[in-house]
Amino acid sequence: MYEPAMEKPFVNNEFQQLCTRYPALYAAIRQFFISGNKIRRDEIEPDQYGILRLGMGWMQLFSAVSYLKMRGVELSFAGMVLRNDGYIKTGELWMDHEGDELLAMPGQDEVYYYSTLHQTVSLLSPGVDEFVQRVLVPFICGED
Numbered sequence: 001m002y003e004p005a006m007e008k009p010f011v012n013n014e015f016q017q018l019c020t021r022y023p024a025l026y027a028a029i030r031q032f033f034i035s036g037n038k039i040r041r042d043e044i045e046p047d048q049y050g051i052l053r054l055g056m057g058w059m060q061l062f063s064a065v066s067y068l069k070m071r072g073v074e075l076s077f078a079g080m081v082l083r084n085d086g087y088i089k090t091g092e093l094w095m096d097h098e099g100d101e102l103l104a105m106p107g108q109d110e111v112y113y114y115s116t117l118h119q120t121v122s123l124l125s126p127g128v129d130e131f132v133q134r135v136l137v138p139f140i141c142g143e144d
Contacts, residue, residue, distance in 0.1 A: 028140040028141050039069075042078070054090075055110075072093065073094075085121070087112060088104045
């Protein structure tokens with residue numbers, strides 16, 4: 001029985017913006033992308049989500065990769081939700097425990113982290129670019 005080859009997500013230029021803006025993240029995703037992982041880049045209109053207005057850094061990241069799901073990481077523009085405490089859940093990063101959340105405040109670029117184990121919110125990074133470089137890339141690569 002013929003089974004079509006798995007589509008390679010990085011064959012075309014769909015992720016050129018990711019490669020240009022976040023070369024270390026692009027390289028880490030390429031290196032550690034395995035079957036079952038998902039990555040997508042959708043066109044995003046800034047007014048698409050009304051109250052869920054993100055800072056410019058978040059919008060740049062989601063313009064480069066609107067959905068990413070890998071071991072312990074999920075970023076999702078379409079899956080964002082406004083929490084009761086005013087934070088916007090932008091995804092998950094299982095640093096301490098399964099279900100730990102990545103958070104943003106409307107209009108700001110700081111990256112916050114909600115630990116489900118400790119049930120606390122803390123500042124993870126003062127900006128998205130620093131978060132990508134110092135937290136996300138090492139996490140994807142399996143570095144502590």
